[in-house]
Amino acid sequence: MTTTHLTQVAKHWDIFCTVVDNYGDIGVTWRLAKQLAAEYHIAVNLWVDDLNSFSHILPSLNPVLQQQIFNGVNIFQWNNPLDIDYQAGEVIIEAFACELPKQVKYVIEQLHQQPQSLVPYWLNLEYLSAEDWVDGCHGLPSTQPSGVKKWFYFPGFNQKTGGLICEQNLFNEREQWQANPKNKMGLFNQLGLSGINIDDSVISVFSYETPALTALMAQWQTSPKPIHALIPKGRSLSSLASFFTCDVSDLMPGQQFIFGNLTLHILPMTDQTGFDRLLWSCDFNIVRGEDSFLRAQWAAKPFIWHIYPQEDDYHLVKLEAFMKIYCDNLAAEISTAWCEVNLAFNQGDQHAVVNYWSQLNSVILPLQQHAINWPNNALNDADLASRLVQFVKNS
Numbered sequence: 001m002t003t004t005h006l007t008q009v010a011k012h013w014d015i016f017c018t019v020v021d022n023y024g025d026i027g028v029t030w031r032l033a034k035q036l037a038a039e040y041h042i043a044v045n046l047w048v049d050d051l052n053s054f055s056h057i058l059p060s061l062n063p064v065l066q067q068q069i070f071n072g073v074n075i076f077q078w079n080n081p082l083d084i085d086y087q088a089g090e091v092i093i094e095a096f097a098c099e100l101p102k103q104v105k106y107v108i109e110q111l112h113q114q115p116q117s118l119v120p121y122w123l124n125l126e127y128l129s130a131e132d133w134v135d136g137c138h139g140l141p142s143t144q145p146s147g148v149k150k151w152f153y154f155p156g157f158n159q160k161t162g163g164l165i166c167e168q169n170l171f172n173e174r175e176q177w178q179a180n181p182k183n184k185m186g187l188f189n190q191l192g193l194s195g196i197n198i199d200d201s202v203i204s205v206f207s208y209e210t211p212a213l214t215a216l217m218a219q220w221q222t223s224p225k226p227i228h229a230l231i232p233k234g235r236s237l238s239s240l241a242s243f244f245t246c247d248v249s250d251l252m253p254g255q256q257f258i259f260g261n262l263t264l265h266i267l268p269m270t271d272q273t274g275f276d277r278l279l280w281s282c283d284f285n286i287v288r289g290e291d292s293f294l295r296a297q298w299a300a301k302p303f304i305w306h307i308y309p310q311e312d313d314y315h316l317v318k319l320e321a322f323m324k325i326y327c328d329n330l331a332a333e334i335s336t337a338w339c340e341v342n343l344a345f346n347q348g349d350q351h352a353v354v355n356y357w358s359q360l361n362s363v364i365l366p367l368q369q370h371a372i373n374w375p376n377n378a379l380n381d382a383d384l385a386s387r388l389v390q391f392v393k394n395s
């Protein structure tokens with residue numbers, strides 16, 4: 001990007017996000033927007049088509065406002081057509097191939113046609129995958145019928161990709177948090193969770209529906225050590241209907257249910273900072289999708305990844321690709337137990353998940369050590385936001 005470019009367009013970046021379902025698309029774009037604003041002092045406009053969903057992970061957001069500012073990010077309700085005149089900035093990020101509004105495309109095309117005028121840098125932020133082909137596709141341009149170039153930005157786990165979202169001070173904050181058990185006990189208290197002793201096993205559960213979860217819960221009841229499963233209202237609980245006498249939709253945060261040595265707590269949803277701290281505070285996390293999957297890795301705790309299901313079981317290919325890199329330097333018995341428990345959970349195989357959970361318990365100490373070592377290996381030389389800023393600068 002040349003100096004002339006900078007003088008001719010507004011300096012802000014726009015990020016457009018449609019909420020397909022769940023919280024992952026908005027979860028990822030919100031993390032990125034916050035980090036660009038906080039660490040790079042970029043004026044970010046985040047356009048979101050469903051503020052109601054967004055408010056689940058940002059409870060102080062007002063879903064009826066057209067515009068509001070949080071964490072230095074300008075959050076806009078994205079209606080089609082846009083409610084306000086669109087002014088292009090330096091960069092436009094369309095998240096996960098969402099279709100940009102017509103007005104935005106029109107402005108880009110107009111700028112492209114004017115001689116001497118500079119066009120915003122247009123990127124499509126893709127989903128995270130550990131598959132090999134990502135290396136070859138990251139950073140490729142696609143020329144649109146208008147002649148404008150759109151660039152593909154692929155997050156990923158090695159230096160040839162766009163990197164992983166991770167705030168600069170995150171690992172320090174997490175280490176400090178985990179160094180003092182009072183932090184986790186204080187958080188549990190703050191979340192309205194009672195009866196958890198400092199040495200009890202605490203497992204957070206944020207998955208999709210799967211019979212594997214039902215089987216694990218049944219197994220945890222017979223654990224020799226007390227286990228607490230912390231579960232927010234939502235899709236995981238739909239798999240656990242048989243555990244309750246009431247409808248799962250009537251469950252309320254703060255309620256707890258005791259089954260043998262397992263206590264099941266209904267968790268309130270919090271903002272992303274609260275969610276991160278929850279993952280840091282548990283002994284084991286069951287996570288899903290894209291963002292909680294990454295945050296479980298940054299928590300430096302063992303986890304199961306319930307990957308977002310795709311057509312023709314393509315998600316299993318993505319799962320295998322990640323398991324391969326995560327287990328690269330692990331001893332065979334740890335790797336087998338961890339991969340098989342993940343596979344069984346994703347395939348809803350009740351027998352296998354229970355069997356491999358037991359095996360996982362017998363290798364939990366080296367697995368914990370691996371979880372501590374992993375974040376720095378995965379991050380490589382730089383996080384996604386810093387690579388993205390560099391990518392734009394070099395273009």
Ligand SMILES: Cc1cn([C@H]2C[C@H](O)[C@@H](COP(=O)(O)OP(=O)(O)O[C@H]3O[C@@H](C)[C@H](O)[C@@H](O)[C@H]3O)O2)c(=O)[nH]c1=O
Pocket residue numbers: 020021022023024025026027028056057058127206232268269270271272273275288289290291292293308
């Ligand atoms: C439970 C909880 C979650 N969260 C946040 C963490 C994450 O940012 C977000 C959850 O996002 P994910 O973990 O990615 O899972 P998800 O299932 O909600 O999102 C999915 O959406 C699909 C449309 C995508 O294709 C998937 O790849 C995936 O991103 O919710 C909170 O902030 N507070 C909470 O209390």
